[in-house]
Amino acid sequence: MSVVSFSGASNDSFAANNRRAAAAIGLAALLLFALSGKPAFCDVIVEGFPEWLERVALRSLSAVWDEVAPRQVDGEEKERVLSLVASRLLQGYIVQSVSVRGDEARFVFRAAGAPFPWSVVLTYGNLPPPPAEWLEKDTAAFVPAIESALEGIPLEALSWGDEAFREFVRDLAREALPGWDAVPLVRLRERGAQLQIQLVPRPPLVLALVPRLRSTTLPLMLRKDLHEGLLADLSPLAGLPVPWVKRHREEVEAWAGRVLSERNTVRNSRARVEVTFVPETLAPLDVRVESRKYTISAWAAAYAGTDDRYGEIGLHLGRKAQPWSGWEVELYGEWVAALNDFAVESRWGIRWSPWGEAWLGAEMAYPGETLWWRLWVDGAKPGRPYLWWRWSEDYGNNGGLGWRLTEHLSLELHYDERDKDEVSLRAVGNL
Structure with a gap:
């Protein structure tokens, strides 16, 4: 098994004289694209890419078209040059057609070769339940969205679309997993490739819980045992992102209530448990335990x-x-x-x-x-x-x-x- 890291696209030098002009245009287009990062002025239409990859292709081809459009040559020559440069810029795709109509250039692409098989897995370390269950629930739609975005995408396309893909993954993670960074890594398999997405918590993090357990019906000795047990049982919350824990505040309160309700002191005294949790770096956990007996x-x-x-x-x-x-x-x-x-x-x-x-x-x-x-x-x-x-x-x-x-x-x-x-x-x- 080998690991493929994402990297930017490169241009081959052309040996033939009739390709030197096209190579120069391609290099100029890449330079313009790298410096500006914005769509060009003339109209460019691109077909055959998913939305997240189309934006990259559009910026690159718009930069090329800005260089080609002003040249005093006929449309066929422009189409030939555009087709040649586009095939070099956007590896993994074949230029199906290029048509020039006035100031408009239309590109149609298709993936080269058979559909490339992708698989997607999430990794987030050794997170115990119930936080692991909450994370699994939050990412239920995350993996299918990534798999859909990669469907039919050639491996070579990630050499020039890596930043766009990273941004696409980050945007999905921000919506589904506030406080987590999603870091993609491609691993080649015997057939196809596996995309591993490592979820990394981003500060601010919950550094510690600060339980405050109060009761008018239980003595200090019993409350102290409940306090220490609560700290140990809820320790998996330490190190998790505050925004994500905030989303699951009610689950944290229910979890703390279940933990306390299983204690012999609470069960034998038929105590009523009320929990209020505030997700912060030093997170207060206000607990009220009152015996009904x-x-x-x-x-x-x-x-x-x-x-x-x-x-x-x-x-x-x-x-x-x-x-x-x-x-x-x-x-x-x-x-x-x-x-x-x-x-x-x-x-x-x-x-x-x-x-x-x-x-x-x-x-x-x-x-x-x-x-x-x-x-x-x-x-x-x-x-x-x-x-x-x-x-x-x-x-x-x-x-x-x-x-x-x-x-x-x-x-x-x-x-x-x-x-x-x-x-x-x-x-x-x-x-």
Whole structure:
């Protein structure tokens, strides 16, 4: 097997005196074509080529006709010279006829010899599924279009039509595969030739995913495992073109959702998964995982600006249900321990979500058997405010207005009418 690379056309020198003029005209035409790259001024009609190759033939023959047309010779002589030069310029094709009518020259060509057999294959490296499946789907019409463009094209024609063919392939790739360069290479076979088209990703590329996994129902330890697994499973996206990945954004989101749904943590907790993907060089992947069955959270808090409060740790365990469509109800228990003496306050309550991220509920706190009415408004998303508040007939108001700095750290303004310093600053770390 041998490899044929694309190269430009060349002109043979003519030995015979009656061909020297034609050779000179041909060389002048090639020079003019190379310098200008534009169609000439006189009318030229070319038949027998596909559209992508016809443009090259038209430019070359127009340059020749511009040189021949002004000469004071009869039409037959012009036709003879044009036929001779055209056969030298456009290798692989036979000049079937040339006719001159005033300022118009008409050329009719046919391929020399039997139809040349071509085969076309795509190569794009070791791309795993599902991106490989998306690429295969995008190129389903790409290969037939290339095969149709090469049908009946002699191998020699690519010596003078290589740039036009490369441009044709690039234009098809830009439409079907944004962000990919299509590089053609011809390999000769025992019979015919194989055109290999190498797909090469073009910058900007997706260099890395930046998953942000948030949840109000799963603890940090479980979220960390999901985060690391998601990075590993979606690693094939790294190195792919951003415009092409943007076209398949919905498939990426569905893929990430399937990957998470197969995890034991998500499956056992019957969690709901929502994924939002932004195709960029450092691509954010915002994931929300909320269990329909359980709520598990833990935290540690420290206070500033008060002498009435010590640091504390807390645990929240809840069992959720959906008695009516669109409603969520949770039975929960909370345990809060002060770090100075580890005295534990337990809270037992019920809450329901009338809409979105808001919850309303009531809880009984021990020791003391105190009834508190409670409100939560929290989307668990970094960079957003949140609110929790509770009220008791015996102890008044207690609550906090906070801001989530990261997925794991929040800062809030804390208020409690039971304390001497009613207002303090509270830092909360989610565990």
